Amino acid sequence: MTIWNTITFDKIKRWSWSFVRFVLMAGLSFVILYPILQKISTAIKHQSDLYSPIVIWIPENFTLENFISAMSIMNYWETLFNTTILATVTTILTTASCALAGYAFARLRFKGSKILFAGVVMTILVPPTTILIPMYMNLRDFSLGGIIPLLTGDTVNLLDSYWPFILTSITANSLKAGLYIFIFTQFFRGIPKAIEEAAYIDGASVGKTFFRIMLPNAKPAIVTVMLFSFVWQWNDSFYTTTYLTSANVMSTQLSSLPHNLAIYLEGSTSSVDPFYLSMVQDTGILLGMLPLIILYLFVQRHFVESVKQTGIVG
Protein backbone atom coordinates (compact mmCIF):
# COMPACT_ATOMS: atom_id res chain seq x y z
CA MET A 1 0.00 0.00 0.00
CA THR A 2 2.69 2.48 0.97
CA ILE A 3 4.78 1.53 -2.05
CA TRP A 4 1.83 2.15 -4.32
CA ASN A 5 1.35 5.54 -2.72
CA THR A 6 4.92 6.70 -3.23
CA ILE A 7 4.90 5.59 -6.83
CA THR A 8 1.90 7.72 -7.63
CA PHE A 9 3.35 10.66 -5.80
CA ASP A 10 6.57 10.30 -7.77
CA LYS A 11 4.63 10.00 -10.96
CA ILE A 12 2.66 13.14 -10.24
CA LYS A 13 5.85 14.96 -9.45
CA ARG A 14 7.49 13.80 -12.64
CA TRP A 15 4.52 14.61 -14.79
CA SER A 16 4.08 18.05 -13.33
CA TRP A 17 7.76 18.80 -13.84
CA SER A 18 7.53 17.67 -17.44
CA PHE A 19 4.56 19.92 -17.91
CA VAL A 20 6.24 22.93 -16.32
CA ARG A 21 9.36 22.27 -18.32
CA PHE A 22 7.44 22.01 -21.55
CA VAL A 23 5.58 25.26 -20.94
CA LEU A 24 8.81 26.98 -19.97
CA MET A 25 10.73 25.78 -23.00
CA ALA A 26 7.88 26.57 -25.37
CA GLY A 27 7.48 30.02 -23.86
CA LEU A 28 11.16 30.88 -24.05
CA SER A 29 11.43 29.49 -27.57
CA PHE A 30 8.55 31.73 -28.50
CA VAL A 31 10.35 34.70 -26.97
CA ILE A 32 13.35 33.93 -29.17
CA LEU A 33 11.40 33.25 -32.34
CA TYR A 34 8.91 36.08 -31.89
CA PRO A 35 10.99 38.86 -33.48
CA ILE A 36 11.90 36.68 -36.44
CA LEU A 37 8.29 35.73 -37.03
CA GLN A 38 7.28 39.32 -36.68
CA LYS A 39 9.86 40.43 -39.20
CA ILE A 40 8.60 37.90 -41.70
CA SER A 41 5.05 39.05 -41.13
CA THR A 42 6.05 42.69 -41.52
CA ALA A 43 8.07 42.00 -44.62
CA ILE A 44 5.21 40.50 -46.59
CA LYS A 45 2.69 43.14 -45.59
CA HIS A 46 1.54 45.88 -47.89
CA GLN A 47 1.87 49.43 -46.68
CA SER A 48 -1.90 49.77 -46.30
CA ASP A 49 -1.97 46.84 -43.89
CA LEU A 50 0.13 48.78 -41.42
CA TYR A 51 -2.86 50.85 -40.41
CA SER A 52 -5.48 48.18 -40.77
CA PRO A 53 -6.74 47.27 -37.31
CA ILE A 54 -7.71 43.76 -38.39
CA VAL A 55 -4.22 42.82 -39.52
CA ILE A 56 -1.88 41.61 -36.81
CA TRP A 57 0.08 38.66 -38.14
CA ILE A 58 -1.30 37.60 -41.49
CA PRO A 59 -1.49 40.45 -43.97
CA GLU A 60 -4.56 41.21 -46.05
CA ASN A 61 -2.54 42.12 -49.10
CA PHE A 62 0.53 40.01 -49.65
CA THR A 63 3.29 41.85 -51.37
CA LEU A 64 6.96 41.45 -52.13
CA GLU A 65 7.33 45.17 -52.59
CA ASN A 66 9.25 45.59 -49.33
CA PHE A 67 11.73 42.97 -50.38
CA ILE A 68 12.21 44.56 -53.75
CA SER A 69 12.82 48.05 -52.39
CA ALA A 70 15.04 46.84 -49.54
CA MET A 71 17.04 44.73 -51.98
CA SER A 72 17.58 47.56 -54.40
CA ILE A 73 18.60 49.98 -51.62
CA MET A 74 20.99 47.50 -50.09
CA ASN A 75 22.36 46.49 -53.46
CA TYR A 76 21.56 43.06 -52.13
CA TRP A 77 23.16 40.54 -54.44
CA GLU A 78 26.49 42.30 -54.66
CA THR A 79 26.47 42.87 -50.91
CA LEU A 80 25.63 39.25 -50.29
CA PHE A 81 28.46 38.13 -52.54
CA ASN A 82 31.01 40.46 -50.93
CA THR A 83 30.01 39.54 -47.43
CA THR A 84 30.09 35.83 -48.16
CA ILE A 85 33.57 36.11 -49.63
CA LEU A 86 34.88 38.22 -46.78
CA ALA A 87 33.36 36.06 -44.06
CA THR A 88 34.45 32.81 -45.71
CA VAL A 89 38.04 33.91 -46.22
CA THR A 90 38.45 35.27 -42.72
CA THR A 91 36.75 32.22 -41.22
CA ILE A 92 39.07 29.77 -42.94
CA LEU A 93 42.22 31.74 -42.18
CA THR A 94 41.22 32.45 -38.59
CA THR A 95 40.33 28.85 -37.88
CA ALA A 96 43.61 27.61 -39.35
CA SER A 97 45.84 30.04 -37.50
CA CYS A 98 43.94 29.70 -34.22
CA ALA A 99 44.05 25.91 -34.42
CA LEU A 100 47.83 26.00 -34.88
CA ALA A 101 48.33 28.40 -32.00
CA GLY A 102 45.87 26.55 -29.79
CA TYR A 103 47.61 23.24 -30.39
CA ALA A 104 51.00 24.71 -29.64
CA PHE A 105 49.77 26.27 -26.40
CA ALA A 106 48.11 23.04 -25.36
CA ARG A 107 50.71 20.46 -26.30
CA LEU A 108 53.90 21.89 -27.78
CA ARG A 109 55.15 23.80 -24.78
CA PHE A 110 58.38 25.71 -25.11
CA LYS A 111 60.22 28.19 -22.96
CA GLY A 112 58.06 31.24 -22.53
CA SER A 113 54.91 29.76 -23.98
CA LYS A 114 53.07 30.37 -20.73
CA ILE A 115 53.88 34.06 -20.93
CA LEU A 116 52.65 34.13 -24.50
CA PHE A 117 49.45 32.42 -23.45
CA ALA A 118 48.95 35.22 -20.95
CA GLY A 119 49.16 37.45 -24.02
CA VAL A 120 46.29 35.52 -25.59
CA VAL A 121 44.20 36.08 -22.49
CA MET A 122 45.09 39.74 -22.65
CA THR A 123 43.80 40.03 -26.22
CA ILE A 124 40.47 38.71 -24.94
CA LEU A 125 40.35 41.19 -22.10
CA VAL A 126 41.39 44.41 -23.79
CA PRO A 127 38.34 45.95 -25.47
CA PRO A 128 38.90 46.45 -29.21
CA THR A 129 37.96 50.10 -28.76
CA THR A 130 41.14 50.69 -26.81
CA ILE A 131 43.42 49.82 -29.70
CA LEU A 132 41.20 50.88 -32.57
CA ILE A 133 42.68 54.31 -33.22
CA PRO A 134 46.33 53.25 -33.35
CA MET A 135 45.24 50.29 -35.46
CA TYR A 136 43.51 52.66 -37.82
CA MET A 137 46.59 54.85 -38.09
CA ASN A 138 48.76 51.81 -38.47
CA LEU A 139 46.67 50.47 -41.34
CA ARG A 140 46.44 53.81 -43.06
CA ASP A 141 50.23 54.07 -43.18
CA PHE A 142 51.01 50.40 -43.13
CA SER A 143 54.74 49.82 -42.85
CA LEU A 144 55.12 46.41 -41.15
CA GLY A 145 57.71 47.81 -38.78
CA GLY A 146 59.57 49.66 -41.51
CA ILE A 147 59.91 46.80 -44.02
CA ILE A 148 57.50 48.04 -46.67
CA PRO A 149 58.97 51.59 -46.95
CA LEU A 150 62.39 49.94 -47.44
CA LEU A 151 61.10 48.05 -50.46
CA THR A 152 58.73 50.51 -52.09
CA GLY A 153 59.82 53.78 -50.56
CA ASP A 154 56.45 54.57 -49.07
CA THR A 155 53.86 53.14 -46.73
CA VAL A 156 50.71 51.49 -48.07
CA ASN A 157 47.19 52.48 -47.26
CA LEU A 158 45.33 49.30 -46.41
CA LEU A 159 42.08 50.95 -45.43
CA ASP A 160 39.03 50.31 -47.53
CA SER A 161 40.37 46.97 -48.68
CA TYR A 162 40.06 43.44 -47.39
CA TRP A 163 43.71 43.41 -46.33
CA PRO A 164 43.15 44.40 -42.69
CA PHE A 165 40.83 41.43 -42.31
CA ILE A 166 43.08 39.03 -44.16
CA LEU A 167 46.22 40.09 -42.28
CA THR A 168 44.60 39.93 -38.87
CA SER A 169 43.05 36.56 -39.56
CA ILE A 170 46.23 34.99 -40.93
CA THR A 171 47.94 36.07 -37.75
CA ALA A 172 45.12 34.91 -35.45
CA ASN A 173 44.39 38.41 -34.23
CA SER A 174 41.06 39.08 -35.87
CA LEU A 175 37.74 39.68 -34.17
CA LYS A 176 37.53 37.61 -30.96
CA ALA A 177 40.44 35.43 -32.08
CA GLY A 178 41.67 35.19 -28.51
CA LEU A 179 38.51 33.37 -27.60
CA TYR A 180 38.99 30.90 -30.46
CA ILE A 181 42.56 30.17 -29.42
CA PHE A 182 41.28 29.61 -25.93
CA ILE A 183 38.61 27.19 -27.14
CA PHE A 184 41.15 25.24 -29.20
CA THR A 185 43.65 25.11 -26.36
CA GLN A 186 41.09 23.77 -23.91
CA PHE A 187 39.93 21.26 -26.47
CA PHE A 188 43.36 19.91 -27.36
CA ARG A 189 44.13 19.63 -23.68
CA GLY A 190 41.17 17.30 -23.39
CA ILE A 191 42.44 14.82 -25.99
CA PRO A 192 44.32 12.00 -24.25
CA LYS A 193 48.09 12.29 -24.52
CA ALA A 194 48.35 8.57 -25.27
CA ILE A 195 46.94 9.01 -28.79
CA GLU A 196 49.60 11.53 -29.60
CA GLU A 197 52.42 9.54 -28.08
CA ALA A 198 51.38 6.45 -30.01
CA ALA A 199 51.68 8.45 -33.23
CA TYR A 200 55.17 9.65 -32.30
CA ILE A 201 56.27 6.15 -31.49
CA ASP A 202 55.05 5.04 -34.88
CA GLY A 203 57.41 7.61 -36.33
CA ALA A 204 55.08 10.47 -37.18
CA SER A 205 56.54 13.94 -37.03
CA VAL A 206 54.95 16.73 -35.04
CA GLY A 207 53.33 18.20 -38.13
CA LYS A 208 52.02 14.88 -39.32
CA THR A 209 50.59 14.06 -35.90
CA PHE A 210 48.82 17.39 -35.84
CA PHE A 211 47.29 17.11 -39.29
CA ARG A 212 46.54 13.38 -39.32
CA ILE A 213 45.62 12.66 -35.71
CA MET A 214 44.77 15.79 -33.79
CA LEU A 215 42.84 17.81 -36.36
CA PRO A 216 40.39 15.04 -37.29
CA ASN A 217 39.76 14.57 -33.59
CA ALA A 218 39.18 18.27 -33.15
CA LYS A 219 36.24 18.43 -35.55
CA PRO A 220 33.73 19.67 -32.94
CA ALA A 221 36.00 22.51 -31.91
CA ILE A 222 36.62 23.38 -35.55
CA VAL A 223 32.90 23.50 -36.31
CA THR A 224 32.22 25.67 -33.27
CA VAL A 225 35.00 28.11 -34.05
CA MET A 226 34.11 28.29 -37.74
CA LEU A 227 30.48 29.03 -37.04
CA PHE A 228 31.29 31.69 -34.44
CA SER A 229 33.87 33.27 -36.65
CA PHE A 230 31.63 33.33 -39.73
CA VAL A 231 28.64 34.74 -37.89
CA TRP A 232 30.54 37.34 -35.93
CA GLN A 233 32.36 38.51 -39.01
CA TRP A 234 29.06 38.68 -40.88
CA ASN A 235 27.40 40.80 -38.23
CA ASP A 236 30.40 42.81 -37.17
CA SER A 237 29.80 46.50 -37.59
CA PHE A 238 32.62 47.64 -35.35
CA TYR A 239 35.57 46.81 -37.58
CA THR A 240 33.83 46.85 -40.92
CA THR A 241 32.47 50.35 -40.54
CA THR A 242 35.91 51.67 -39.62
CA TYR A 243 38.07 49.70 -42.03
CA LEU A 244 35.72 49.27 -44.97
CA THR A 245 34.02 52.57 -45.51
CA SER A 246 32.96 52.33 -49.12
CA ALA A 247 32.76 48.61 -49.82
CA ASN A 248 29.43 46.87 -49.91
CA VAL A 249 29.28 44.51 -47.00
CA MET A 250 26.15 43.41 -45.20
CA SER A 251 26.89 45.11 -41.91
CA THR A 252 27.86 48.45 -43.44
CA GLN A 253 24.81 48.31 -45.66
CA LEU A 254 22.60 47.50 -42.71
CA SER A 255 23.98 50.25 -40.54
CA SER A 256 23.56 52.82 -43.29
CA LEU A 257 20.18 51.42 -44.31
CA PRO A 258 18.05 53.94 -42.37
CA HIS A 259 19.94 56.79 -43.99
CA ASN A 260 19.88 55.37 -47.52
CA LEU A 261 16.25 54.50 -47.12
CA ALA A 262 15.27 58.04 -46.23
CA ILE A 263 17.06 59.37 -49.30
CA TYR A 264 15.48 56.75 -51.53
CA LEU A 265 11.96 57.42 -50.30
CA GLU A 266 12.29 61.16 -50.38
CA GLY A 267 13.06 60.93 -54.05
CA SER A 268 9.81 59.15 -54.87
CA THR A 269 7.24 60.61 -52.47
CA SER A 270 6.95 64.03 -50.92
CA SER A 271 6.55 62.98 -47.30
CA VAL A 272 8.16 59.94 -45.78
CA ASP A 273 6.04 57.83 -43.53
CA PRO A 274 8.19 56.77 -40.57
CA PHE A 275 6.26 53.54 -40.21
CA TYR A 276 6.80 52.59 -43.79
CA LEU A 277 10.46 53.43 -43.36
CA SER A 278 10.66 51.17 -40.36
CA MET A 279 8.85 48.46 -42.29
CA VAL A 280 11.36 48.45 -45.12
CA GLN A 281 14.15 48.58 -42.58
CA ASP A 282 12.83 45.49 -40.84
CA THR A 283 12.73 43.78 -44.19
CA GLY A 284 16.34 44.78 -44.70
CA ILE A 285 17.33 43.26 -41.37
CA LEU A 286 15.50 40.09 -42.29
CA LEU A 287 17.38 39.98 -45.59
CA GLY A 288 20.62 40.50 -43.71
CA MET A 289 20.10 37.62 -41.34
CA LEU A 290 18.34 35.25 -43.71
CA PRO A 291 21.56 33.74 -45.11
CA LEU A 292 22.74 33.13 -41.54
CA ILE A 293 19.51 31.40 -40.61
CA ILE A 294 19.73 29.20 -43.69
CA LEU A 295 23.36 28.39 -42.91
CA TYR A 296 22.43 27.61 -39.33
CA LEU A 297 19.68 25.24 -40.43
CA PHE A 298 22.30 23.27 -42.32
CA VAL A 299 25.07 23.11 -39.74
CA GLN A 300 22.81 23.25 -36.70
CA ARG A 301 22.69 19.51 -36.18
CA HIS A 302 26.44 19.24 -36.39
CA PHE A 303 26.89 22.22 -34.15
CA VAL A 304 24.43 21.31 -31.43
CA GLU A 305 25.74 17.77 -31.15
CA SER A 306 29.37 18.80 -31.36
CA VAL A 307 29.07 20.95 -28.28
CA LYS A 308 28.91 17.77 -26.29
CA GLN A 309 32.52 17.02 -27.04
CA THR A 310 33.95 20.51 -27.07
CA GLY A 311 34.00 20.63 -23.29
CA ILE A 312 35.35 24.11 -22.75
CA VAL A 313 36.46 23.56 -19.18
CA GLY A 314 38.16 26.60 -17.74
Add this chain to the structure above:
Amino acid sequence: MKITSKLTKSLQSYEGQKAFWGFIFVSPWLLGFVFFFLVPLLTSLRYSFSKVEASSSGIQTTFVGLSNYMEAILVNPNFNRQLIESILDIVIDVPLILIFSLFVSVILNQQFLGRSVARSIFFLPVILASGVIINLEAESLVQAINQQQATSGGLSNALGSFELARIMLGAGVNPTIVEYLTGSVGRIYEIVRLSGVQILIFLAGIQTISPSVYEAAKTEGATGYEAFWKITLPMVSPLILVNLVYTIIDSFARSPVTDLILETGFDAFNFGLSSAMAWVYFISIMLILGVSSYIISKKVFYQE
Protein backbone atom coordinates in the same frame (compact mmCIF):
# COMPACT_ATOMS: atom_id res chain seq x y z
CA MET B 1 78.18 28.13 -35.44
CA LYS B 2 77.82 27.16 -31.82
CA ILE B 3 74.15 28.13 -31.81
CA THR B 4 73.37 26.11 -34.92
CA SER B 5 75.05 23.02 -33.54
CA LYS B 6 73.18 23.46 -30.29
CA LEU B 7 69.93 23.83 -32.21
CA THR B 8 70.48 20.72 -34.32
CA LYS B 9 71.32 18.80 -31.17
CA SER B 10 68.17 19.85 -29.40
CA LEU B 11 66.13 19.17 -32.51
CA GLN B 12 67.16 15.55 -32.42
CA SER B 13 65.34 14.99 -29.16
CA TYR B 14 61.58 14.51 -29.03
CA GLU B 15 61.09 17.34 -26.55
CA GLY B 16 63.32 19.66 -28.53
CA GLN B 17 61.42 18.96 -31.70
CA LYS B 18 58.14 19.64 -29.98
CA ALA B 19 59.39 22.94 -28.63
CA PHE B 20 60.71 23.89 -32.07
CA TRP B 21 57.43 23.14 -33.79
CA GLY B 22 55.53 24.76 -30.97
CA PHE B 23 57.32 27.98 -31.66
CA ILE B 24 56.67 27.66 -35.40
CA PHE B 25 52.96 27.04 -34.77
CA VAL B 26 52.69 30.02 -32.47
CA SER B 27 54.70 32.39 -34.64
CA PRO B 28 51.84 33.62 -36.89
CA TRP B 29 49.90 34.55 -33.80
CA LEU B 30 52.98 36.08 -32.23
CA LEU B 31 53.59 38.28 -35.26
CA GLY B 32 50.01 39.46 -35.23
CA PHE B 33 50.10 39.92 -31.49
CA VAL B 34 53.07 42.25 -31.74
CA PHE B 35 51.95 44.19 -34.82
CA PHE B 36 48.21 44.26 -34.36
CA PHE B 37 47.91 44.25 -30.61
CA LEU B 38 50.95 45.16 -28.56
CA VAL B 39 52.19 48.06 -30.68
CA PRO B 40 48.71 49.62 -31.03
CA LEU B 41 48.11 49.11 -27.32
CA LEU B 42 51.28 50.93 -26.36
CA THR B 43 50.61 53.64 -28.94
CA SER B 44 47.16 54.17 -27.54
CA LEU B 45 48.61 54.48 -24.06
CA ARG B 46 51.02 57.09 -25.38
CA TYR B 47 48.22 58.95 -27.20
CA SER B 48 46.20 59.08 -24.03
CA PHE B 49 48.93 61.14 -22.39
CA SER B 50 49.46 63.50 -25.28
CA LYS B 51 47.85 65.92 -27.64
CA VAL B 52 47.57 64.25 -31.01
CA GLU B 53 47.53 66.34 -34.14
CA ALA B 54 47.35 64.97 -37.63
CA SER B 55 49.22 67.10 -40.12
CA SER B 56 50.47 66.60 -43.65
CA SER B 57 53.79 65.26 -42.41
CA GLY B 58 52.11 62.64 -40.22
CA ILE B 59 51.01 62.49 -36.65
CA GLN B 60 52.45 64.84 -34.10
CA THR B 61 52.16 64.06 -30.44
CA THR B 62 53.03 66.40 -27.62
CA PHE B 63 53.08 65.20 -24.06
CA VAL B 64 50.36 66.80 -21.95
CA GLY B 65 50.30 64.60 -18.88
CA LEU B 66 46.99 63.67 -17.38
CA SER B 67 44.94 66.44 -18.95
CA ASN B 68 43.15 64.07 -21.36
CA TYR B 69 42.07 61.94 -18.44
CA MET B 70 40.90 64.98 -16.52
CA GLU B 71 38.92 66.11 -19.52
CA ALA B 72 37.34 62.70 -20.05
CA ILE B 73 36.24 62.28 -16.47
CA LEU B 74 35.57 65.85 -15.31
CA VAL B 75 34.81 67.96 -18.36
CA ASN B 76 33.12 65.77 -20.96
CA PRO B 77 29.36 65.89 -20.37
CA ASN B 78 28.59 62.36 -21.55
CA PHE B 79 31.48 60.12 -20.70
CA ASN B 80 31.22 59.65 -16.95
CA ARG B 81 27.43 59.37 -17.04
CA GLN B 82 27.49 56.72 -19.77
CA LEU B 83 30.30 54.86 -18.11
CA ILE B 84 28.46 54.67 -14.80
CA GLU B 85 25.24 53.71 -16.54
CA SER B 86 26.87 50.87 -18.40
CA ILE B 87 28.60 49.68 -15.24
CA LEU B 88 25.24 49.65 -13.45
CA ASP B 89 23.72 47.75 -16.37
CA ILE B 90 26.43 45.15 -16.06
CA VAL B 91 26.02 44.80 -12.31
CA ILE B 92 22.29 44.22 -12.84
CA ASP B 93 22.44 42.02 -15.92
CA VAL B 94 25.38 39.73 -15.28
CA PRO B 95 23.93 37.77 -12.33
CA LEU B 96 20.64 37.40 -14.17
CA ILE B 97 22.31 36.15 -17.33
CA LEU B 98 24.47 33.70 -15.40
CA ILE B 99 21.60 32.25 -13.38
CA PHE B 100 19.29 32.11 -16.35
CA SER B 101 21.79 30.44 -18.64
CA LEU B 102 22.73 27.87 -16.00
CA PHE B 103 19.07 27.09 -15.43
CA VAL B 104 18.32 26.71 -19.12
CA SER B 105 21.36 24.58 -19.78
CA VAL B 106 20.40 22.22 -16.95
CA ILE B 107 16.96 21.84 -18.50
CA LEU B 108 18.35 21.43 -22.01
CA ASN B 109 20.50 18.62 -20.69
CA GLN B 110 17.49 16.62 -19.51
CA GLN B 111 15.70 14.16 -21.71
CA PHE B 112 12.40 15.45 -23.01
CA LEU B 113 10.30 15.56 -26.10
CA GLY B 114 11.57 18.14 -28.56
CA ARG B 115 14.90 18.60 -26.86
CA SER B 116 16.91 18.95 -30.04
CA VAL B 117 14.44 21.49 -31.41
CA ALA B 118 14.66 23.48 -28.18
CA ARG B 119 18.44 23.34 -28.31
CA SER B 120 18.66 24.66 -31.81
CA ILE B 121 16.24 27.47 -30.96
CA PHE B 122 18.23 28.45 -27.89
CA PHE B 123 21.45 28.74 -29.85
CA LEU B 124 19.81 31.01 -32.41
CA PRO B 125 20.58 34.14 -30.35
CA VAL B 126 24.28 33.33 -30.71
CA ILE B 127 23.77 34.01 -34.38
CA LEU B 128 21.25 36.79 -34.32
CA ALA B 129 22.08 38.84 -31.26
CA SER B 130 25.30 40.36 -32.39
CA GLY B 131 26.62 43.43 -34.02
CA VAL B 132 24.54 45.62 -36.21
CA ILE B 133 21.28 43.66 -36.06
CA ILE B 134 20.77 44.18 -32.36
CA ASN B 135 21.40 47.91 -32.71
CA LEU B 136 18.93 48.35 -35.52
CA GLU B 137 16.30 46.25 -33.84
CA ALA B 138 16.27 48.53 -30.84
CA GLU B 139 15.05 51.33 -33.10
CA SER B 140 12.35 49.45 -34.96
CA LEU B 141 9.08 51.37 -34.87
CA VAL B 142 6.87 48.60 -36.21
CA GLN B 143 8.16 46.29 -33.52
CA ALA B 144 7.46 48.84 -30.81
CA ILE B 145 3.88 49.33 -31.99
CA ASN B 146 3.25 45.62 -32.18
CA GLN B 147 4.68 45.19 -28.73
CA GLN B 148 2.26 47.73 -27.40
CA GLN B 149 -0.68 46.05 -29.04
CA ALA B 150 0.38 42.72 -27.66
CA THR B 151 0.66 43.93 -24.08
CA SER B 152 -2.55 45.93 -24.07
CA GLY B 153 -4.65 42.76 -24.21
CA GLY B 154 -6.57 41.78 -21.07
CA LEU B 155 -5.04 38.35 -20.55
CA SER B 156 -1.43 39.43 -20.72
CA ASN B 157 -2.16 42.27 -18.35
CA ALA B 158 -3.57 39.95 -15.75
CA LEU B 159 -0.46 37.83 -15.94
CA GLY B 160 1.87 40.78 -16.23
CA SER B 161 4.67 41.54 -13.86
CA PHE B 162 2.58 44.36 -12.41
CA GLU B 163 0.32 41.94 -10.58
CA LEU B 164 3.27 39.91 -9.50
CA ALA B 165 4.82 42.99 -7.97
CA ARG B 166 1.66 43.72 -6.00
CA ILE B 167 1.47 40.20 -4.67
CA MET B 168 5.09 40.23 -3.61
CA LEU B 169 4.87 43.65 -2.04
CA GLY B 170 1.80 42.49 -0.19
CA ALA B 171 3.75 39.53 1.09
CA GLY B 172 6.29 41.90 2.57
CA VAL B 173 9.19 41.39 0.19
CA ASN B 174 11.75 44.17 0.07
CA PRO B 175 10.73 46.71 -2.65
CA THR B 176 14.23 46.82 -4.12
CA ILE B 177 14.21 43.08 -4.68
CA VAL B 178 10.70 43.20 -6.12
CA GLU B 179 11.71 45.92 -8.52
CA TYR B 180 14.77 43.96 -9.55
CA LEU B 181 12.78 40.82 -10.21
CA THR B 182 9.91 42.47 -12.08
CA GLY B 183 12.38 44.51 -14.04
CA SER B 184 14.13 41.35 -15.11
CA VAL B 185 10.84 39.78 -16.16
CA GLY B 186 10.25 42.81 -18.30
CA ARG B 187 13.64 42.38 -19.89
CA ILE B 188 13.36 38.65 -20.39
CA TYR B 189 13.77 38.98 -24.13
CA GLU B 190 17.02 40.86 -23.75
CA ILE B 191 18.33 38.38 -21.22
CA VAL B 192 17.42 35.39 -23.38
CA ARG B 193 19.13 37.00 -26.31
CA LEU B 194 22.31 37.74 -24.41
CA SER B 195 22.59 34.25 -22.95
CA GLY B 196 23.19 32.18 -26.08
CA VAL B 197 26.93 31.69 -25.78
CA GLN B 198 26.71 31.20 -22.01
CA ILE B 199 24.09 28.46 -22.36
CA LEU B 200 26.33 26.76 -24.87
CA ILE B 201 29.33 26.88 -22.56
CA PHE B 202 27.38 25.64 -19.55
CA LEU B 203 25.79 22.85 -21.55
CA ALA B 204 29.19 21.72 -22.76
CA GLY B 205 30.41 21.71 -19.19
CA ILE B 206 27.44 19.79 -17.81
CA GLN B 207 27.89 17.16 -20.47
CA THR B 208 31.42 16.48 -19.36
CA ILE B 209 30.16 15.40 -15.90
CA SER B 210 30.15 11.65 -15.94
CA PRO B 211 26.66 10.13 -15.56
CA SER B 212 28.01 7.64 -13.02
CA VAL B 213 28.34 10.45 -10.48
CA TYR B 214 24.62 11.13 -10.71
CA GLU B 215 23.84 7.43 -10.60
CA ALA B 216 25.86 7.01 -7.43
CA ALA B 217 24.10 9.98 -5.86
CA LYS B 218 20.73 8.54 -6.84
CA THR B 219 21.43 5.19 -5.23
CA GLU B 220 22.45 7.03 -2.10
CA GLY B 221 19.01 8.62 -2.14
CA ALA B 222 19.76 12.12 -3.36
CA THR B 223 16.92 14.08 -4.92
CA GLY B 224 17.27 16.00 -8.15
CA TYR B 225 17.40 19.18 -6.12
CA GLU B 226 20.30 17.90 -4.02
CA ALA B 227 22.08 16.56 -7.07
CA PHE B 228 22.01 20.01 -8.62
CA TRP B 229 23.45 21.80 -5.60
CA LYS B 230 25.95 19.12 -4.62
CA ILE B 231 27.09 17.86 -8.03
CA THR B 232 26.16 20.04 -10.99
CA LEU B 233 26.88 23.41 -9.44
CA PRO B 234 30.35 22.60 -8.06
CA MET B 235 31.30 20.78 -11.23
CA VAL B 236 30.40 23.67 -13.51
CA SER B 237 31.75 26.32 -11.17
CA PRO B 238 34.93 26.87 -13.24
CA LEU B 239 32.63 27.65 -16.14
CA ILE B 240 30.76 30.19 -14.05
CA LEU B 241 34.04 32.06 -13.94
CA VAL B 242 34.52 31.70 -17.71
CA ASN B 243 30.98 32.88 -18.35
CA LEU B 244 31.34 35.75 -15.94
CA VAL B 245 34.37 37.01 -17.81
CA TYR B 246 32.69 36.53 -21.16
CA THR B 247 29.46 38.23 -20.08
CA ILE B 248 31.22 41.25 -18.64
CA ILE B 249 33.37 41.72 -21.71
CA ASP B 250 30.45 41.16 -24.02
CA SER B 251 28.22 43.67 -22.29
CA PHE B 252 30.99 46.23 -22.27
CA ALA B 253 31.49 45.71 -25.97
CA ARG B 254 27.89 46.67 -26.70
CA SER B 255 27.67 49.62 -24.31
CA PRO B 256 27.17 53.18 -25.60
CA VAL B 257 30.60 54.09 -24.22
CA THR B 258 32.13 52.32 -27.20
CA ASP B 259 30.22 54.56 -29.58
CA LEU B 260 31.21 57.64 -27.66
CA ILE B 261 34.87 56.67 -27.86
CA LEU B 262 34.56 56.09 -31.59
CA GLU B 263 32.77 59.39 -32.12
CA THR B 264 35.38 61.32 -30.17
CA GLY B 265 38.10 59.69 -32.21
CA PHE B 266 36.71 59.65 -35.71
CA ASP B 267 34.18 62.47 -35.84
CA ALA B 268 35.78 65.02 -33.57
CA PHE B 269 39.34 63.86 -34.39
CA ASN B 270 40.33 64.15 -30.77
CA PHE B 271 42.49 61.05 -30.63
CA GLY B 272 44.14 61.91 -27.35
CA LEU B 273 40.86 62.29 -25.50
CA SER B 274 39.44 59.24 -27.19
CA SER B 275 42.42 57.12 -26.14
CA ALA B 276 42.17 58.40 -22.59
CA MET B 277 38.49 57.44 -22.52
CA ALA B 278 39.34 54.02 -23.89
CA TRP B 279 41.86 53.49 -21.13
CA VAL B 280 39.52 54.64 -18.37
CA TYR B 281 37.00 52.25 -19.85
CA PHE B 282 39.51 49.39 -19.95
CA ILE B 283 40.61 50.02 -16.37
CA SER B 284 37.03 50.01 -15.13
CA ILE B 285 36.40 46.68 -16.88
CA MET B 286 39.51 45.30 -15.24
CA LEU B 287 38.35 46.49 -11.82
CA ILE B 288 34.92 44.91 -12.20
CA LEU B 289 36.45 41.70 -13.54
CA GLY B 290 38.98 41.62 -10.76
CA VAL B 291 36.47 42.13 -7.96
CA SER B 292 33.84 39.75 -9.30
CA SER B 293 36.21 36.98 -10.29
CA TYR B 294 37.90 37.24 -6.90
CA ILE B 295 34.55 36.68 -5.19
CA ILE B 296 33.59 33.81 -7.47
CA SER B 297 36.98 32.11 -7.59
CA LYS B 298 36.81 31.64 -3.83
CA LYS B 299 33.86 29.34 -4.40
CA VAL B 300 35.12 27.61 -7.52
CA PHE B 301 35.76 23.92 -7.22
CA TYR B 302 38.56 22.38 -9.27
CA GLN B 303 38.86 18.69 -9.78
CA GLU B 304 42.61 18.65 -9.28
